[in-house]
Amino acid sequence: xxxxxxxxxxxxxxxxxxxxxxxxxxxxxxxxxxxxxxxxxxxxxxxxxxxxxxxxxxxxxxxxxxxxxxxxxxxxxxxxxxxxxxxxxxxxxxxxxxxxxxxxxxxxxxxxxxxxxxxxxxxxxxxxxxxxxxxxxxxxxxxxxxxxxxxxxxxxxxxxxxxxxxxxxxxxxxxxxxxxxxxxxxxxxxxxxxxxxxxxxxxxxxxxxxxxxxxxxxxxxxxxxxxxxxxxxxxxxxxxxxxxxxxxxxxxxxxxxxxxxxxxxxxxxxxxxxxxxxxxxxxxxxxxxxxxxxxxxxxxxxxxxxxxxxxxxxxxxxxxxxxxxxxxxxxxxxxxxxxxxxxxxxxxxxxxxxxxxxxxxxxxxxxxxxxxxxxxxxxxxxxxxxxxxxxxxxxxxxxxxxxxxxxxxxxxxxxxxxxxxxxxxxxxxxxxxxxxxxxxxxxxxxxxxxxxxxxxxxxxxxxxxxxxxxxxxxxxxxxxxxxxxxxxxxxxxxxxxxxxxxxxxxxxxxxxxxxxxxxxxxxxxxxxxxxxxxxxxxxxxxxxxxxxxxxxxxxxxxxxxxxxxxxxxxxxxxxxxxxxxxxxxxxxxxxxxxxxxxxxxxxxxxxxxxxxxxxxxxxxxxxxxxxxxxxxxxxxxxxxxxxxxxxxxxxxxxxxxxxxxxxxxxxxxxxxxxxxxxxxxxxxxxxxxxxxxxxxxxxxxxxxxx
Amino acid sequence: xxxxxxxxxxxxxxxxxxxxxxxxxxxxxxxxxxxxxxxxxxxxxxxxxxxxxxxxxxxxxxxxxxxxxxxxxxxxxxxxxxxxxxxxxxxxxxxxxxxxxxxxxxxxxxxxxxxxxxxxxxxxxxxxxxxxxxxxxxxxxxxxxxxxxxxxxxxxxxxxxxxxx
Numbered sequence: 001x002x003x004x005x006x007x008x009x010x011x012x013x014x015x016x017x018x019x020x021x022x023x024x025x026x027x028x029x030x031x032x033x034x035x036x037x038x039x040x041x042x043x044x045x046x047x048x049x050x051x052x053x054x055x056x057x058x059x060x061x062x063x064x065x066x067x068x069x070x071x072x073x074x075x076x077x078x079x080x081x082x083x084x085x086x087x088x089x090x091x092x093x094x095x096x097x098x099x100x101x102x103x104x105x106x107x108x109x110x111x112x113x114x115x116x117x118x119x120x121x122x123x124x125x126x127x128x129x130x131x132x133x134x135x136x137x138x139x140x141x142x143x144x145x146x147x148x149x150x151x152x153x154x155x156x157x158x159x160x161x162x163x164x165x166x167x168x169x170x171x172x173x174x175x176x177x178x179x180x181x182x183x184x185x186x187x188x189x190x191x192x193x194x195x196x197x198x199x200x201x202x203x204x205x206x207x208x209x210x211x212x213x214x215x216x217x218x219x220x221x222x223x224x225x226x227x228x229x230x231x232x233x234x235x236x237x238x239x240x241x242x243x244x245x246x247x248x249x250x251x252x253x254x255x256x257x258x259x260x261x262x263x264x265x266x267x268x269x270x271x272x273x274x275x276x277x278x279x280x281x282x283x284x285x286x287x288x289x290x291x292x293x294x295x296x297x298x299x300x301x302x303x304x305x306x307x308x309x310x311x312x313x314x315x316x317x318x319x320x321x322x323x324x325x326x327x328x329x330x331x332x333x334x335x336x337x338x339x340x341x342x343x344x345x346x347x348x349x350x351x352x353x354x355x356x357x358x359x360x361x362x363x364x365x366x367x368x369x370x371x372x373x374x375x376x377x378x379x380x381x382x383x384x385x386x387x388x389x390x391x392x393x394x395x396x397x398x399x400x401x402x403x404x405x406x407x408x409x410x411x412x413x414x415x416x417x418x419x420x421x422x423x424x425x426x427x428x429x430x431x432x433x434x435x436x437x438x439x440x441x442x443x444x445x446x447x448x449x450x451x452x453x454x455x456x457x458x459x460x461x462x463x464x465x466x467x468x469x470x471x472x473x474x475x476x477x478x479x480x481x482x483x484x485x486x487x488x489x490x491x492x493x494x495x496x497x498x499x500x501x502x503x504x505x506x507x508x509x510x511x512x513x514x515x516x517x518x519x520x521x522x523x524x525x526x527x528x529x530x531x532x533x534x535x536x537x538x539x540x541x542x543x544x545x546x547x548x549x550x551x552x553x554x555x556x557x558x559x560x561x562x563x564x565x566x567x568x569x570x571x572x573x574x575x576x577x578x579x580x581x582x583x584x585x586x587x588x589x590x591x592x593x594x595x596x597x598x599x600x601x602x603x604x605x606x607x608x609x610x611x612x613x614x615x616x617x618x619x620x621x622x623x624x625x626x627x628x629x630x631x632x633x634x635x636x637x638x639x640x641x642x643x644x645x646x647x648x649x650x651x652x653x654x655x656x657x658x659x660x661x662x663x664x665x666x667x668x669x670x671x672x673x674x675x676x677x678x679x680x681x682x683x684x685x686x687x688x689x690x691x692x693x694x695x696x697x698x699x700x701x702x703x704x705x706x
Numbered sequence: 707x708x709x710x711x712x713x714x715x716x717x718x719x720x721x722x723x724x725x726x727x728x729x730x731x732x733x734x735x736x737x738x739x740x741x742x743x744x745x746x747x748x749x750x751x752x753x754x755x756x757x758x759x760x761x762x763x764x765x766x767x768x769x770x771x772x773x774x775x776x777x778x779x780x781x782x783x784x785x786x787x788x789x790x791x792x793x794x795x796x797x798x799x800x801x802x803x804x805x806x807x808x809x810x811x812x813x814x815x816x817x818x819x820x821x822x823x824x825x826x827x828x829x830x831x832x833x834x835x836x837x838x839x840x841x842x843x844x845x846x847x848x849x850x851x852x853x854x855x856x857x858x859x860x861x862x863x864x865x866x867x868x869x870x871x
């Protein structure tokens with residue numbers, strides 16, 4: 001990958017993130033259109049996107065974003081309340097941005113249909129707004145002390161600029177107080193700087209917001225005559241700015257992100273220097289031929305005194321991108337550290353040294369190690385919140401399209417899921433949510449009212465842990481699934497013969513067969529029968545499964561059950577023979593040593609233990625795994641009662657060893673087919689313990705009676 | 707073999723012993739060599755797979771190369787070594803009796819492996835080299851530890867059964 005491609009890849013990733021964030025922000029904003037902080041946030045995103053897009057030659061994206069930004073900027077600066085239909089336009093615009101982005105990435109020449117339409121609307125809106133607000137614009141102009149720029153062309157001499165800059169530096173130095181820095185900034189802009197998102201006025205305005213005082217000197221000489229003037233090229237290439245601000249050098253430099261390094265020069269002017277020194281700081285050579293006719297345009301932007309709050313109001317998430325591979329490596333190293341630490345803590349020779357300082361140091365070491373381990377483990381885990389928030393958008397759109405009023409309830413947004421899984425969860429979830437609204441909810445309000453429900457439908461999206469898995473469920477309170485209809489359809493399509501005796505969940509599972517749809521009318525949203533089977537396969541790729549549960553008239557619940565590939569689990573350590581196994585604590589109901597009286601052997605059915613009136617099959621781990629362990633009776637060992645997909649089972653082990661948080665590691669491709677084992681974990685002493693997949697453990701009845 | 711026209715190229719191989727036979731693996735396939743360590747048994751796997759080891763935080767399956775080649779099992783001694791081989795980014799440990807040396811073998815000294823009829827063992831041997839008076843069998847680790855090797859073995863057996871019929 002060349003440097004250019006690398007940068008481009010970063011841009012694409014970044015743009016994707018910005019757009020994703022825009023998507024969420026715009027929905028929030030739609031709900032609360034008075035939140036101008038949010039509008040600012042959106043504006044910033046759009047602005048960055050514009051700069052990046054133009055820098056990489058994505059002109060169509062740049063063009064659109066540019067106009068969108070203007071509109072946003074208008075509202076942002078006027079704080080005018082936004083009309084509903086315009087909000088709608090904003091949401092549509094974000095959609096268009098998404099679409100253009102895909103077009104740009106795939107180098108598709110045709111523009112999305114909505115592009116021109118939306119752009120036109122934005123332009124019209126802007127024109128209307130601008131006209132209505134001519135007084136405002138004029139007001140802005142009045143700020144500048146010199147209205148008539150042409151008159152300034154009269155005096156043109158180098159000293160004028162130099163003197164101007166120098167004079168203002170001296171003036172500022174005189175008033176400079178503790179905590180403020182004085183900078184002299186020289187810009188030497190390329191003609192294409194607008195395309196990279198730079199805008200003189202906006203730039204100075206932003207800079208001015210952070211400054212106590214700012215003064216700028218524009219070199220107007222290089223401006224072409226009106227017939228050669230190009231609106232998309234910068235005629236003013238040389239600008240000198242003197243600014244008094246509390247910002248540090250780096251902070252000031254952040255304002256220049258749209259410019260190339262050679263286009264700007266920031267010089268920190270030291271306070272209270274003698275005049276001579278100041279002059280030497282000024283790069284006279286560059287200034288000399290640069291500025292010949294300069295005009296102070298903005299001077300002393302009235303008292304926007306450095307309000308730190310301006311910068312800190314918006315709490316931006318600061319993030320770093322890290323290759324997951326590096327994280328894995330870090331994981332392994334920390335694992336080793338823990339083992340080494342345990343070795344020291346448990347070393348007999350060291351323990352013999354009865355010295356308080358040594359034992360205290362070892363204690364501290366173990367605390368720190370534990371802390372680091374916890375932190376590192378949490379790095380890969382991401383809250384499902386962002387994905388859930390995306391669903392708000394989906395629900396909103398679907399609700400608009402279908403004309404059904406829908407409330408979305410989110411629960412367990414903080415549930416953490418491995419990052420790699422989150423990425424592939426979004427599409428299946430979108431599909432399920434659309435399904436829930438389009439099919440699940442009743443078609444019209446009357447039907448709902450008759451059923452004694454609220455007119456507005458409710459869709460609940462939940463994430464939680466259950467028996468060692470993560471469950472994401474989407475429930476609607478709609479009409480539920482008509483079993484007869486599903487069966488009829490399935491027979492019609494030849495999926496089943498109709499002779500089978502199917503359980504409810506088996507019937508519902510038919511819905512996820514390829515090419516199966518019970519919708520009477522095929523809608524734009526769902527019902528084409530290419531949906532749920534795709535959802536099913538993509539969830540199966542994550543080694544998860546989908547379960548459907550439905551009560552007719554009450555609603556339907558889709559549950560996505562995902563394994564915790566890399567999640568940290570709380571495990572119960574058990575010993576069987578010479579081996580240590582781990583049972584996920586989440587699935588453990590209880591563990592006990594049974595009395596002989598409650599253990600029953602049923603012929604050809606194996607062993608059962610009767611527990612509070614329930615007969616639970618006993619699974620001998622040593623039999624399942626063919627371990628060469630001494631055969632013991634259940635009342636000599638320990639039964640660990642666990643909840644599985646197929647009901648409770650009692651796993652028989654030799655003894656309980658302890659409880660520990662462990663990281664699941666895969667056993668590698670060659671061993672992945674072992675269904676009974678979901679992975680391995682490294683224990684404190686460096687040994688490996690295998691983690692049981694309790695859902696796949698079945699009592700071996702054949703073995704017992706053979 | 708037109709050995710005269712062949713450009714001679716020297717490749718480096720790690721050589722090791724299984725019983726009295728000397729084998730070699732191309733050095734670029736080898737990640738590291740470690741002493742025998744505790745192996746955790748994994749149930750329900752082919753007998754030549756001995757289990758898994760903890761290699762500094764990663765769990766790596768270990769193959770008993772002797773059993774893989776249908777040789778007799780031998781108790782580990784102080785010379786027993788695990789060679790960590792990396793095939794297609796997957797690390798696999800393989801237990802050998804004794805590691806000998808890293809030797810440079812001139813490509814002109816390599817020759818096709820002899821055919822032993824239907825014996826599948828020869829599949830793993832990419833070529834045979836002559837070092838002084840010793841014959842070294844150079845292993846094709848890709849074939850030896852194919853990522854889905856459990857599956858491919860089943861296929862081979864199936865094929866043999868069907869062919870046998």
